[in-house]
Amino acid sequence: MTHFVQTLIAAISVGAIYSLLAIALVVVYRSNRTLNFGQGEIGTFTTFIAFSALNRSWPLGLAAVASVLAGFVICAAVYLILIRPLRNRPEWAVILVGAGLYLGVNALTGSIWGTNPHGFPSVFPNAVGDYFTIAGARVYYYVVGDLGALIVLTIAVALLISKTSIGLQMRAVAANPGSADLLGISTTKVRLFSWGLAGALGSIAGLLTAPVSTLSTDMMLDVLLYGLAAATLGGLDSLLGAALGGVGVAIVTTMLSVYVGWIGQDLQQAAAMVLIVIVLVLKPSGMFGTAQVQRV
């Protein structure tokens, strides 16, 4: 029982990070009908910015805020400079740009900060004794922190979308960009904000990943893949689906890897990838997404 709870706790804590990245991917999808494959790497980059700030004796809170702001600005700039000019080009152009960001930002991070792993402090109390026990399993404070961050941010984004003016505009652009434009909504500003928001969420995901898995240039590669699986499972245009999907994918794949010996740790990520294929074949709109209808 203890082992099961321990596994579950570990899955939830890492799933919360996957969910955050999935929400970032979904925010971009809702605004642009495309995915930013470089989202994870930009999160790595901004976390390294926080690392540099810490090395200059900034307090952790300030470094974290700087990192999140950097994520906002960088992703908004990426939209303005790289994505928006391609709006009349076919889909693969943006996908190739995303692939270029994936490679380029990863290599840029390694070129600037080196490829060695570093330690990174957690925003939550993270000493050896900072845990409480449930059913014999240790629940470290950062686990609660990660899950709490996910819940708080999901509610915040949901409130943003449903209660604010910018959120209404985001919903309009997500539903029908052409009509939104005709109604006087500045789709460019809405999309700038959406990409910036996604960048900020990606930065937070990076800040939460680094203490657990050490800060290195490759730390978000797996997170991106699981985030894609989560977003696909939940539905690419569904924020709730992304939030639930991340934790869900983490729990399912962790349980499979621990309790199905054949799968083991080597195939844990493969299980998530197979999940992507199954979802796309059976129900491409995912659990909570809206089905796309195409006029021929």
Next chain:
Amino acid sequence: MSEPLSHNSGRLGTIRRYVPWSIAIAIIGFVIVYYLPYVLPSYQLVLLTSAASAGVAILGLNILFGYTGQISLGHAAFFGVGAYGCGILVSRYHWSYPPAMLASMVIAFLAGLIVSIPASKLRGLYLALVTIAVGAVFPGLLRRFTWLTNGDNGIFSLQWQAPSWTGLYGLQGQQIWGFWVSGGCLVVVCLLAHNLISSRVGRSLIAVRDHEIAAAAAGVRVIRVKALSFAVAGALGALGGGLATASVGVIQPAQFGLGQSIELLVAMVIGGAATLRGSILGGLVYVYVPYYTSQVFSGPISGVLFGAAIILAVFIAPNGIDGLLTRGVTYLHSRWRSSRRGEPPPPADGSDRQASDTTATRLEPQPTPSST
């Protein structure tokens, strides 16, 4: 996808087949491959061997993405099937390389057919997601089946030593032999690919890329075309992987992951999508960019260059280097012809292109509705 990848028009690079030309170019290719080892230093020969094997794999990707329009971010998986197929058959079961490469190609052909089952229903972003999934699964499979693949330790000492009838021996002999095999395969594959593209099958690939529904209405069996495309891409990717293994001699799971898939795609687009020359250029880019950047800089600068290059290519050179060269040569040729006739030179932006110019490889693009 409703817009073709390139707007290659007219005189150079038309997909028409003139058999004597094909044979002549193939013979020239074989002669070049034969004599290059005698004029090049051995480190260049090794690099060119890698470029040739990468070129074969990139040609497969080109058939899939450049000609059939199916974006694939998992091509390194096919490359790895060939590499590990040969590696396992040669090291564990003591096959010789030629049957091992053939067997790996057959396995990859079947794998491509299997991948096309989910992939042919999907388009654009969803297709990219599925291919990412395939590309990301592959290293995990390699690590899982350690009894077969030796897991993360990899397999070593797989170089294909020059057979005795060539009279070559030692390290240099192995390098020369490796280059002959890779270069020779590249020439043969280019010839076969050219024949494929200029045939009815090739036109159906292009039709599926340019306007799938119109192609279906015209009688093209779209699912079969996509399946064939994935299968051929798989087989060629595996051939490339086998050739790479035969010359480099070391394979490890980390060499066949998502990053390498993206690098192959980037190299293909930079070299030139939907052209055979572009695939060869792509192979050269894939090998020489990392090599020269590692000579000058330490650290992973080559990734920055690849990323920047693909972004630049999307913006200013969607047809890649081959597209730029073709445009340049076409422009110079038109200038030369008009100067012979005493006319003013043609405008540099191609605005005088007539509807009667044969655009053998593609139609004019339909404007896509703004979605970004």
